[in-house]
Amino acid sequence: MLFNSYEFIFIFLPIVFFVYFYLLKKRLIIGAKGFLVFSSLFFYSWWNVIYLPLILSSMLFNYVIGNSLNTNEEKIKSFSKKSILIFGIIANLSLLGYFKYADFFIENINLAVNTNISLFHLALPLAISFFTFQQIAYLVDSYRKETKEYDFLNYSLFVTFFPQLIAGPIVHHKEMMPQFASKWNMVKNYKNIALGLFIFSIGLFKKVVIADTFAIWATAGFADTTSLNFFEAWATSLSYTFQLYFDFSGYTDMAIGAALLFNIKLPINFNSPYKALDIQDFWRRWHITLSRFLRDYIYIPLGGNRKGSFRIYSNLMITFLLGGLWHGAGWTFVFWGFLHGMALVIHRLWKSFNFTMNKYLAWFVTFNFINIAWVFFRAKEWDDAIKVLKGMFGFDGVVVSQKFANAFNYLNPLNDFFILKGGALQAFITIYTLEFIAVGFVLISLKNSHQIIGNYNFSSNTILKLVFFVTLFVFANIFTINHESEFLYFNF
Amino acid sequence: MKKTKKLVYAFIFSSLIMLSTFFIGKFYIYKGNSPDMFNIANLIHYKKNYAQSIKTQKIIITSGSNSLYGLSAEAIEKTFNIPTVNNAVNADLQLKYHLYSTKVILKEGDIVILPLEYRVFNYKKNVKYQKERKYTAVYDKQYFVNKYGLKELINYYQKLGIGDFVRSLKLEKQFKGKQYIGKIINRNGDILVNRQHRKIMWDNPREIQNIDYATTDGFKLLKEFRKYCVEHDVLLFITFPNTIYYRDYEKDAYKKYFKNLYITLIKNNFNVLGNPYVFMYPRKLFFNTAYHLNQEGTKVRTKEFINILKENALFIRAIK
Numbered sequence: 117m118l119f120n121s122y123e124f125i126f127i128f129l130p131i132v133f134f135v136y137f138y139l140l141k142k143r144l145i146i147g148a149k150g151f152l153v154f155s156s157l158f159f160y161s162w163w164n165v166i167y168l169p170l171i172l173s174s175m176l177f178n179y180v181i182g183n184s185l186n187t188n189e190e191k192i193k194s195f196s197k198k199s200i201l202i203f204g205i206i207a208n209l210s211l212l213g214y215f216k217y218a219d220f221f222i223e224n225i226n227l228a229v230n231t232n233i234s235l236f237h238l239a240l241p242l243a244i245s246f247f248t249f250q251q252i253a254y255l256v257d258s259y260r261k262e263t264k265e266y267d268f269l270n271y272s273l274f275v276t277f278f279p280q281l282i283a284g285p286i287v288h289h290k291e292m293m294p295q296f297a298s299k300w301n302m303v304k305n306y307k308n309i310a311l312g313l314f315i316f317s318i319g320l321f322k323k324v325v326i327a328d329t330f331a332i333w334a335t336a337g338f339a340d341t342t343s344l345n346f347f348e349a350w351a352t353s354l355s356y357t358f359q360l361y362f363d364f365s366g367y368t369d370m371a372i373g374a375a376l377l378f379n380i381k382l383p384i385n386f387n388s389p390y391k392a393l394d395i396q397d398f399w400r401r402w403h404i405t406l407s408r409f410l411r412d413y414i415y416i417p418l419g420g421n422r423k424g425s426f427r428i429y430s431n432l433m434i435t436f437l438l439g440g441l442w443h444g445a446g447w448t449f450v451f452w453g454f455l456h457g458m459a460l461v462i463h464r465l466w467k468s469f470n471f472t473m474n475k476y477l478a479w480f481v482t483f484n485f486i487n488i489a490w491v492f493f494r495a496k497e498w499d500d501a502i503k504v505l506k507g508m509f510g511f512d513g514v515v516v517s518q519k520f521a522n523a524f525n526y527l528n529p530l531n532d533f534f535i536l537k538g539g540a541l542q543a544f545i546t547i548y549t550l551e552f553i554a555v556g557f558v559l560i561s562l563k564n565s566h567q568i569i570g571n572y573n574f575s576s577n578t579i580l581k582l583v584f585f586v587t588l589f590v591f592a593n594i595f596t597i598n599h600e601s602e603f604l605y606f607n608f
Numbered sequence: 609m610k611k612t613k614k615l616v617y618a619f620i621f622s623s624l625i626m627l628s629t630f631f632i633g634k635f636y637i638y639k640g641n642s643p644d645m646f647n648i649a650n651l652i653h654y655k656k657n658y659a660q661s662i663k664t665q666k667i668i669i670t671s672g673s674n675s676l677y678g679l680s681a682e683a684i685e686k687t688f689n690i691p692t693v694n695n696a697v698n699a700d701l702q703l704k705y706h707l708y709s710t711k712v713i714l715k716e717g718d719i720v721i722l723p724l725e726y727r728v729f730n731y732k733k734n735v736k737y738q739k740e741r742k743y744t745a746v747y748d749k750q751y752f753v754n755k756y757g758l759k760e761l762i763n764y765y766q767k768l769g770i771g772d773f774v775r776s777l778k779l780e781k782q783f784k785g786k787q788y789i790g791k792i793i794n795r796n797g798d799i800l801v802n803r804q805h806r807k808i809m810w811d812n813p814r815e816i817q818n819i820d821y822a823t824t825d826g827f828k829l830l831k832e833f834r835k836y837c838v839e840h841d842v843l844l845f846i847t848f849p850n851t852i853y854y855r856d857y858e859k860d861a862y863k864k865y866f867k868n869l870y871i872t873l874i875k876n877n878f879n880v881l882g883n884p885y886v887f888m889y890p891r892k893l894f895f896n897t898a899y900h901l902n903q904e905g906t907k908v909r910t911k912e913f914i915n916i917l918k919e920n921a922l923f924i925r926a927i928k
Contacts, residue, residue: 122766306612313619578611582618589619590626594770 117162119370120324120592128159132278133377140302149269149296152378156278160242167241171276174211178204178251179271185258201259205252212248215240220445243282245442247275249409254289256413263289270296279375283367285385286405292380301379311569312376314581317589318565319369322362324592330359330556333549338500349507351549356494357487358556361390364403369565388567390486390560393478395459398486406442410435428464433457443493448501452493459485634765634773640746641775646783649747651676651697652709654788655797659693659713665927667692667719670710672699674849675723677900680910681796687914690719690927694797699899700739703728703826707833708751716841719926721881722830723847725899726814729869731826802895802902809897813854816865821872834878843926846873847881847916850909852898853888881916 117124132155139148161168181204185197195203213221219235226233254274257263266274266289274292275281295301337344337352344352365386375382385404392398399407418431433454440453473481488505495501640646659668667690669675675696685692695710703724710720736756744752745764752761793799821827830846837844856862866884873880893905901909917923 306616309616310612310619313616578615582615582622586619586622586626589623590630591770593623593627594630 117159119367119374120320125320125593128155129374129377136378137304145302146269148302149273152278153269153272153276156273156276156281159278160276160281163242164239170211170241171243171247174208174247174251175272175275176268177207178255178275179268181207182251182254182258182263182271185255186261186263197259201255204255208248208252208255212244214238215244217441217445246284246286247281249406249442250275250286253286253409253413257289264293266293277375277380279371279378279380280382283364283371284403284405285368285371285383286409287382288408291383295380303379305379308376308379312373313589314373314585315369315376315565315569316373317585317592318568319366319371319373320592321588322366322369322565326556326559327359327361327363327366329552330355330362334359334494337504338494338496342503344504344507346507346510347550349504351553352504353487353491353508354553354556355549357390357490358553358560360490360494361386361560365565384566386564388560388564390483391479392482392486393475394482395456395463395485398482399456399460406439410439414438425468429461432460432464436460446496448492448495448498452489455485455489455492459489630773631765634768638746638765638768638773638776639780640742641772641779643779643783645743645746646779648698648701648743650783650786650788651793651797652747654793655693655695655697656709656713658795658797659695662691662693665690665717665719667721668695668710668713669693669721669723670695670706671723671849672696672701672706672725672728672899674699674725674851674899676797676799677802677895677902678850678906678909679723679913680798680906682794682798683907683910684914684917685796688917688927692796694793696723696797698739699725699728700737701743702737702740703731703829704733704755705740705744705748705751707829711833711836714837714840714842719843719845719923720837721845721847723849723887725849726869729821729826730817730819730824731829733825733829798906802900802906805892805894805902806896808852808891808894811852811891811898813856813862814851816861818865821869822876827872827876830878831876843879843922845879845881845920845923847913848884848887849899850887850889850901850905851884852891852894857885857888879920879922881913881920886912886916 117128119125132152136148136152136155139145139151157168157171160171181200185201185204215238218238222233222235225231254263270293273296274287274289277287277292280287332355333351334356337348337355368385372382372384383405387401387404389398389402392401415431415435418434419427420431421428423431434457436453436457437450438453440449440451440456443449443452488508491504491508492501495504640649659666667681667684667688669679669681669684669692673696676694676698679694679696681692681694684690693713695713701709706722706724706728714720741752741756741764744755745761749761752764789795790800792801834844836842857866870880870883887909889901889905889908893901893908895902895905
């Protein structure tokens with residue numbers, strides 16, 4: 117069930133909301149939580165009920181392991197706590213590895229040693245990357261005695277809570293469990309409902325109106341053609357850059373909005389990442405909860421900043437290579453991680469030499485690096501990435517109108533590499549594409565959804581605000597809702 | 609908190625009102641998002657008008673576009689002095705809709721001729737035929753609901769976005785006042801635009817289908833229709849479509865295929881006019897597809913068809 121579907125917006129969400137608060141009103145707290153867990157599992161099963169036992173088993177397994185780590189005893193049945201933790205982590209990663217990486221692993225073995233082992237062709241269970249990481253964090257924190265003893269119901273709610281179940285934000289038990297337990301959250305709060313509806317509307321609009329429009333050109337550019345010229349390549353890469361941001365941040369806004377209806381505040385996942393002035397700044401703004409996880413459970417355990425420059429740089433590389441691999445079972449993802457790792461290393465070196473850069477230039481360099489790196493992230497094969505990059509750097513010429521080409525053809529003899537050709541753009545790029553990309557740049561420079569909502573004051577310009585959000589919500593609904601579309605991060 | 613509560617209710621209420629208004633607007637105002645839909649709707653409208661204006665006995669020719677581009681109802685009308693309606697439009701509306709639309713304009717004593725395209729005999733009742741679905745969802749909702757259900761109709765309109773709606777309004781404006789009678793079709797519903805010979809699309813012999821015709825859903829529909837005709841004193845004839853003659857059709861496999869269809873119709877007591885080979889013509893007589901004759905081809909085909917009708921005792925007895 118997608119957030120941008122009629123079934124979710126007009127049937128599932130209202131029913132769950134009213135039944136949940138009705139049960140709470142009757143002081144049936146366990147019943148209400150149980151109902152929320154049941155609804156969340158129903159929401160998960162809507163995609164494919166076959167994988168329901170998988171998430172249930174994963175939850176039960178991690179709950180048992182987590183609880184056994186959360187005792188004061190050093191050994192449990194002659195096993196040390198550390199070995200139980202390692203066992204728990206390996207079990208989780210094995211599950212993830214089996215479904216997500218088995219075929220990637222087999223393909224590379226076949227390539228390396230010239231064998232012909234059959235692939236499994238397994239479907240990737242929805243949300244497996246997210247709930248696996250979430251529970252690994254729980255196990256590690258249990259080992260560190262940073263968790264309290266939770267009952268299975270509360271733990272289930274933490275893992276399965278439907279707004280964040282499918283594609284994050286990756287939540288921490290410390291930020292979720294107290295909210296589920298708080299009595300203040302057991303009564304309908306109209307301010308939260310209003311904010312939730314408004315953030316949800318913004319997210320829906322970002323997804324169905326903005327992201328799905330950019331998707332048309334991004335998909336056409338990456339898949340449909342054998343070569344792209346300069347403008348087509350830039351239109352393709354920028355379309356994907358904007359599509360990914362508005363799709364994922366739109367989804368997160370909808371998750372945050374839906375959760376707020378239940379008085380649950382999910383952590384913010386995006387903070388205008390394309391305004392970043394350096395790569396470190398970018399990773400403090402993009403998929404914030406994933407960065408937090410990578411920092412707390414990979415980078416810091418590897419040593420973080422504490423073991424000298426060489427270790428800092430290698431820890432960064434390892435963290436980002438794994439981060440790339442988490443996104444997908446493919447060398448293009450790993451390479452994307454490598455690029456970001458390298459960028460962070462270079463940034464560290466730059467800072468260590470106390471170099472500075474004009475902020476506009478800094479933004480330009482950072483944005484373009486991210487835009488170029490996304491080409492590898494998006495490309496299914498190396499050839500697709502090379503095709504787009506060749507076009508972006510003018511290897512396949514710069515196609516302009518014949519009149520313009522004629523006026524500037526004196527440049528060509530000076531540089532055979534950069535060829536001005538008269539002609540037309542391919543059918544998938546129109547003036548509308550370029551206009552929409554310009555709008556994309558304007559949108560990323562504005563306040564993000566949380567800045568708009570952040571200090572929300574209902575006493576001033578209420579009618580205007582109401583009209584604005586109703587317009588967003590209704591327009592998003594009638595624009596493309598229920599058309600075939602999916603959220604990009606469902607693939608991870 | 610009171611103000612916020614009012615705000616929430618205002619948001620929900622106004623959103624629902626606007627969305628409902630849009631949905632209702634789509635339901636009643638949306639007319640299709642392609643020129644094809646508008647053309648089909650207009651053709652059916654004019655043909656139906658002419659048929660319903662006839663108070664005496666009439667001849668109705670129903671099929672897909674092979675008869676639209678293949679038979680001159682005007683010539684038949686002049687020969688036999690009986691009003692004749694070329695009720696043929698588009699084969700993609702499918703057999704069930706052809707028969708349904710014929711029933712709407714039928715009355716006692718009429719004569720129905722069905723020169724059906726070969727593929728309609730393989731009509732399957734559980735398949736969602738796209739053009740039939742799209743057309744009837746907009747222009748014949750009663751038919752759509754009977755076949756697919758009300759839930760499916762709501763689902764169809766739900767999925768229409770603002771782009772579809774805007775395109776519909778633009779097309780409606782474009783087609784407003786477009787002249788059909790005298791320019792695209794004549795009063796009897798015969799097409800007028802097939803003046804020359806163009807490059808033929810799908811220029812291949814038919815694919816042979818080894819099916820037991822008597823058991824297909826299409827054949828069952830025809831039998832039900834025949835029963836309806838008997839009950840309402842309507843004379844029903846089945847004949848064969850005009851198609852390009854290919855040498856391959858002389859091969860045994862094709863002979864067996866056409867013979868199989870012909871014999872199945874005869875064995876099931878249908879009144880059959882001609883046989884498939886009689887209505888096969890050279891490529892130069894065709895307009896743009898293997899089923900569409902040009903004006904010259906239409907004259908040839910109609911003349912042969914009129915001769916067949918003149919020799920058919922049932923037909924002669926039936927015309928008053």
